Amino acid sequence: MATFAGSLAGLAGAGGAVSVAVLRRSRPCIAAGHALVGNTDVDPLPAVLKLGLGGMTVPVVAGPHGELFLGPGEPQPGRTLRRLVLAPLFTRAQAGGGRLWPDQQTPFRLVVEFGGTNRDAAALLRAYRMLDRQLRDHAALLSRCRDGVLTPGVVTVTVSGIVDARELLAAQPDRYAFADGTFDDLGSRSAPPWLVPMISEPWTRRFGWDGLEPIAAEERHHLHALVRAAHEDGRTVRISGLPTGSRRVRAAIWTELGAAGVDVIADTDHTGLAKHLRRHPVSATPLPDLPTRAVRRSTPRPNAPRTANRHEPV
DSSP states (O other): OOOHHHHHHHHHTTTTTGGGGGGTSSOOBTTTTEEETTTTTSHHHHHHHHHTSSSEEEEEETTTOEEEEEEESOOOOOOHIIIIIHHHHHHHOOOTTSSSSTTTOOOEEEEEOOSSSSHHHHHHHHHHHHHHHHHTGGGBBBBBBEEEEEEOEEEEEEEEEOOHHHHHHHHHHSSOOEEEEEGGGGOOSSOOOOOOEEEEGGGTTTOOOOOSSOOHHHHHHHHHHHHHHHHHOOOOEEEOOOOOOOOHHHHHHHHHHHHHOSEEEESSHHHHHHHHHHOOOOSSSSOOOOOOSSOOOOOOOSSSSSOOSSSSOO
């Protein structure tokens, strides 16, 4: 926390003596809450910040000149990542004396998910270079990695959907974005925590429980073991891709994820997730009775849906 607070000093200074009164009516920050933005959400950030959710995943597509637009289909004028997400985050952080909420203690996790029909490697490279330039315009706001040293900021940006993102990012000695990871990256020298600080997987990749009946003890133990292994490897864990169903079913899965100490719970039901996490905060420690033997499905489920790319969609 001290490191995070120290990293905000420059941004707070940039904002001068601006009062944090504009944020006093905001709900407390829910660091574990993460909004999955739908393709039809026109301007998702205000609602996410109002709910206090500590991060969001936004789908973007590259325009003809490299600008990044929110949502699928043809780029819409004005619906750019810079205008609707980056600039408002920076303005709010300045107004809040270096925080998005007065009680913010961890970075806001912004996952930029590249999509669209143009999957040409050269086009994706141009799109990332555009993102990199825009992030450098907001350098005082962002978590940064310089020569393998990660310094947290108000916002941490993770890049998803680019096959060679790791090579792009690893080649930059000074950068403001990070690569998405999976549990397969634990202990990997090619994907150290300063390059892949967050593990992101859909629930259905390794687990079959749908929330309708009580979770099997073996799956619960497997979940706790994976989260503990990720934390011991210096990474946070983000789980998305939850089974569709009623809010009661979703709440059952949210409860198990929280009890296991999952750092980031991502869902499309933003309001329901926020209400649940206010009543049932994520546990700081997993269950003590973890299995010492190997458990079933230590690798992805054989029939789990996969995409052509390395990373599953969120």
